[in-house]
Amino acid sequence: MAMPALDAEKLKENALTSIRLGIEDFQRSRLPLEQSGDPARALSAIRNLFAGVLLLFKYKIATSVDDPDDAATLIFNPPEVLPQADGNGGVAWNPVGKFKRTTIDVATIKKRFEGFDIDMDWTTIEKLQECRNHLEHLHPANTLGEVADFVAELFPILRGFIQTQMNEQPAELLGAAWPIMLEHHTFLMDTRAECITAWDDAGVPDLMQPWLEECQCEECGSSLLRPHAEDIEEGMGVERYDEKFRYVCVACGYSDLIGPLMIKNLEDAYDYDPRDGGEPGVETCNECQRDTFVIGEQHCLWCRAELDYPECTVCEEPLRQEDQFNGGLCGYHNHVYEKMMRDD
Template sequence: MADIFDNAVTSIVLGMEDFREGSDARMLSAARNYYAGLLLLGKECLIRAAPEANPMEIIGAKFEPVPDGDGGVDHEVVGYATVDLAQLKSRFKKFGLSWPDVNIEKLQRFRNNLEHYHLAEPVGALKEAIAASFSMIIDFLETLQEDPQDVLADVWDTILEETNAFNRMQKSCIDSLLRLNWPGEVQGLDRISCRNCGSSLIGQTDRDNTNSEAAYGKCFQCGQEYHQQQLAEMVVSASYEIDAYHAAKDGESSPIATCPNCNAEAYVENGEVSVCFACKETVAGECSRCGADITVHEYNPDYPGLCSYCAYTWEKVMRE
């Protein structure tokens, strides 16, 4: 098997040279080369964690059982396909390796679109997705106990400069959103996503404003502007989308709902708060008839003081 580490470094360097040149065509090439190199670097981490094993038994994507001659089975690699990003992440966990705390999903999505369709977003968003993942290279090389400055000597200065520039801009945007008086906890704002280009560089147009009900947003990658309600929806999505995902898997109600008052998809009900992040109205309370909790998912605007069951019962009585 060819030296995966050397191939990884070559792909990353080629990608960074394309990235540094900066034209649209070269940026598309940068995504292909850089992403391929990033995955190869991760695979090298797995291989070095079990140096006595056959590399394909570590990074192979498909296996099938074969009799071992003693009544049991062994598993043999099928074909030459190697692990994709999700499998790579899973095997890091099984090997006891630390997975970088980096949002690589945007770059993966852009790369897949380039492979199968075309890039629908502005090239600037692709550039941001690449720059946002640079710390992943550093983490992988740290796992490999390789010096990034030596390994990536020709492009190391570019990686440092772009990482610092992106981090400064992202921090400025996040700080402007955290400054607002949201009615509940906000977090994970590095996951916020522009509806036009997918960028995470969403911040307030007025960086000094502290009133969430007077906040207007802007994407500092493509220039798309957002009114107050849209900004609240994006903040809520970034802060609670993971909780919503787990709730859906467990068959529970999502912590994110449509506000009965302003119709923004910004109402949060998670056991700690029950309030709209856009208009700050709440429907929480006790049913005046039975004392049960009133939740946003069961709220009936025609009977605001009743739980869903009592509202249904009263409505049935009225029809009779």
């Protein structure tokens, strides 16, 4: 079958060039303007780094087989396989057309890795891909913090892959890009650990903790948020003072309320579209009036309020906050009960 030619060494070379350019872009995006800094380079940093990593993955796949023709069948998109009548009342599935000139995408790389028993942390890769796509739509100035997170998250993936799957030393392979990534990763992880510890004294409701961890600076997208020192000194706690307590972004210095940001993360996670028949998963809590009552879990993540009557005493259907005034009956059985009382 005719196929585009594949040069595995070229793949590797392109991968390394792409990563090197990505790190250069990253550095330029972070410099102050007067030192020829350019925030607009943040997006090309992400594009180059992500593309570079995918090229390394393809290199690994291509070098997992001995024959270059076999390698090409793994890297280029295969022809579509379509059913055709076999002339005897049966069906034959045949490839239609040739291998394409385009190479495989993330989803197919994942399948190839599975087929060749190559381990990979796909949860992180997919998260990085999502981040990449999401950043395409933002103004570069609003992405610097998130880009810094991206580079730090990519680092352990790249390090592990080069060491275990390519049997090479990252410092040798990546040259000058390596110490920059290493230093950045160390700084970010240390700062993140400090931020997490700092929130221990801020009185965040326990059940809201996972939604605190999702918070990103509203100005630059960084995950490096600390509780505001003044609000800690005032002795305020987030649980009671959610309309006053502020976070500070370590990356850009921006400051705003942490409570509404946590609640927004919770709501985004339960996002739904009524046009698709979706229903809300979170509603306003009758006790504390915050939008933190998780309907499916029958409790409030902020004030821990629970239902007096979790299910209908007749049909055992789970009840909601709005059913609590029926003395433990669902809407239907409450109606039946009232009708019976009237008819007596």
